[in-house]
Amino acid sequence: MSAKPVYLGVIGVGGVGTAFLNQLSRLPSPPQLILLARSTQTLLSPAPAYTPSIAPGDWATAQSTPSITKAGALSVDEIASYLSSAPGRSVLVDNTSDPALASAYPTFLKKGISIVTPNKKGFSSDLSLWKDIFASAAQGSSLVYHESTVGAGLPVISTLKDLVATGDEVTRIEGVFSGTLSFLFNIFAPVSSSGSSAPWSQVVAQAKELGYTEPDPRDDLNGMDVARKLTILARIAGLDVQSPESFPIESLIPSELASLPSTPDGIQQFMTRLPGFDSQMTRIKEDAEKNGKVVRYVGSIDVPKKEVKVGLQLFDKDSAIAGLKGSDNIISFYTKRYGANPLIVQGAGAGGDVTAMGVTADLLKALERLR
Numbered sequence: 001m002s003a004k005p006v007y008l009g010v011i012g013v014g015g016v017g018t019a020f021l022n023q024l025s026r027l028p029s030p031p032q033l034i035l036l037a038r039s040t041q042t043l044l045s046p047a048p049a050y051t052p053s054i055a056p057g058d059w060a061t062a063q064s065t066p067s068i069t070k071a072g073a074l075s076v077d078e079i080a081s082y083l084s085s086a087p088g089r090s091v092l093v094d095n096t097s098d099p100a101l102a103s104a105y106p107t108f109l110k111k112g113i114s115i116v117t118p119n120k121k122g123f124s125s126d127l128s129l130w131k132d133i134f135a136s137a138a139q140g141s142s143l144v145y146h147e148s149t150v151g152a153g154l155p156v157i158s159t160l161k162d163l164v165a166t167g168d169e170v171t172r173i174e175g176v177f178s179g180t181l182s183f184l185f186n187i188f189a190p191v192s193s194s195g196s197s198a199p200w201s202q203v204v205a206q207a208k209e210l211g212y213t214e215p216d217p218r219d220d221l222n223g224m225d226v227a228r229k230l231t232i233l234a235r236i237a238g239l240d241v242q243s244p245e246s247f248p249i250e251s252l253i254p255s256e257l258a259s260l261p262s263t264p265d266g267i268q269q270f271m272t273r274l275p276g277f278d279s280q281m282t283r284i285k286e287d288a289e290k291n292g293k294v295v296r297y298v299g300s301i302d303v304p305k306k307e308v309k310v311g312l313q314l315f316d317k318d319s320a321i322a323g324l325k326g327s328d329n330i331i332s333f334y335t336k337r338y339g340a341n342p343l344i345v346q347g348a349g350a351g352g353d354v355t356a357m358g359v360t361a362d363l364l365k366a367l368e369r370l371r
C-alpha cells in the first residue's frame with residue numbers, strides 16, 4: 001500500500017530553518033512542502049491543486065519560480081485554512097521564536113494540522129496555553145512534537161516522556177541547559193586558567209555569530225531561555241508550573257542595559273554597549289578562581305519539593321559540569337529506577353544543524369503516524 005500524501009508548511013528560515021530545509025531535501029520520502037514563510041514573505045503551492053510543491057533544496061530560488069504563488073505575511077487563519085484544505089494530512093513546522101505564532105498552535109491543532117517545532121514559547125508560557133495545546137491536539141486528532149525545545153537535538157524530551165510513561169518516578173532533573181551559556185563559560189572561565197582571556201562581551205558576540213544564541217541574545221543572558229526549558233521539563237514531570245516567571249531567575253544582563261527595547265536596534269545597542277560592563281563578569285570569574293573553583297550557569301528541578309532553580313553556581317574543576325566543552329549541555333535525570341546513578345544525556349545543546357536534527361527527527365515520527 002502506498003503512503004498517504006502529507007503536506008508541509010514551514011515558517012522561519014533562519015539558522016535552524018535553513019539547516020532543517022537542507023535535511024528535508026535529503027529525506028528519501030519527504031512530505032510535500034507547500035508553504036514556506038519568513039517574516040515578510042510567503043511562498044505557496046497554488047491552491048486548489050497544491051502542486052507543484054516547493055523544492056526544499058532550492059527554496060531560496062523558489063521566489064523566482066513562476067508556478068509558485070508569492071504573498072506577504074499571512075495571518076494565522078489564512079495559514080490554517082490553506083494547510084487544512086490540502087488534500088491530505090498536514091504538518092506545520094515552526095522554526096521561529098515568535099510567541100504569537102506559538103499561541104496560535106491550538107487553532108492549527110483543532111483543524112487537524114500537526115505541529116513540529118523548536119520554538120519554546122508555546123510550551124513554556126502561561127500554563128493555560130500548554131493545556132490548550134494538548135487538549136486541542138486531542139480534539140483535532142493532530143500531533144505535537146517539540147524535542148528541540150530542550151537540549152536542541154539531544155533526546156531530552158523523549159527520554160523524560162519515556163521515563164514518565166513507563167511509570168518511573170522522576171525525583172530530580174539538573175544540569176546545564178543552555179548551549180550559549182555553556183559555550184560562554186567554557187571559553188571565558190575555562191578549567192585551566194592559562195586558557196582564553198577573551199573578554200565576556202567578545203565571547204557573547206562569538207556565540208551569536210555561531211548561531212547558538214536566541215534571535216535576541218538577551219533571552220539567553222537573562223536566564224529566561226533556561227527558565228523556559230526547565231518549565232517545559234517540570235510540566236512533563238508532572239508539576240503545574242504556572243509560567244517561567246514563577247521561580248527566581250539569575251540574570252547576567254547589567255542592570256544599566258536591562259531597559260533597552262526588544263527591537264533589532266535594541267539588540268544592536270546592547271551588543272555595542274556590553275563591552276563597557278565586562279569587568280562585572282571578570283569579577284565573578286575571579287571570585288570563583290580564588291576558591292579554586294569555576295563558575296557555571298545551571299538549573300535544577302526538585303520534583304517532590306516542587307522547586308525550580310536557575311542561576312550561577314560554583315563547581316570543582318574536576319566535576320563533569322566544569323569539564324564540558326563547546327556548547328555542550330549535560331542533563332541528569334534522577335529517578336526511582338535509576339537510583340543514585342542518574343540517567344545522563346550530554347552533547348551539543350545549540351547550533352543550527354543539531355537543532356534541525358531534532359526537528360527533522362520529530363517530523364519523521366509524525367510522518368510515521370500520519371501516513
Ligand SMILES: NC(=O)C1=CN([C@@H]2O[C@H](COP(=O)(O)OP(=O)(O)OC[C@H]3O[C@@H](n4cnc5c(N)ncnc54)[C@H](OP(=O)(O)O)[C@@H]3O)[C@@H](O)[C@H]2O)C=CC1
Binds near residue numbers: 015039040214
Ligand atoms: N539556534 C539554536 O541553537 C536553537 C534554536 N532553537 C529555537 O529555534 C528557533 C529558531 O531559532 P534560529 O533559527 O536560531 O532563529 P533565527 O533568528 O536565525 O531565525 C528566525 C526565523 O524566523 C522568522 N520569523 C520570525 N518571526 C516570524 C513570523 N512571525 N512569521 C514568519 N517568520 C518569522 C525569521 O524571518 P526573517 O528571515 O524574515 O527574519 C527567521 O527566518 C527559536 O525558537 C529558537 O529558540 C532551539 C534550540 C537551539
Ligand SMILES: N[C@@H](CC=O)C(=O)O
Binds near residue numbers: 177
Ligand atoms: N539559545 C539556546 C538555543 C537552544 O535552545 C541555547 O543557547 O541553548
Ligand code: NA
Binds near residue numbers: 152153
Ligand atoms: Na532535545
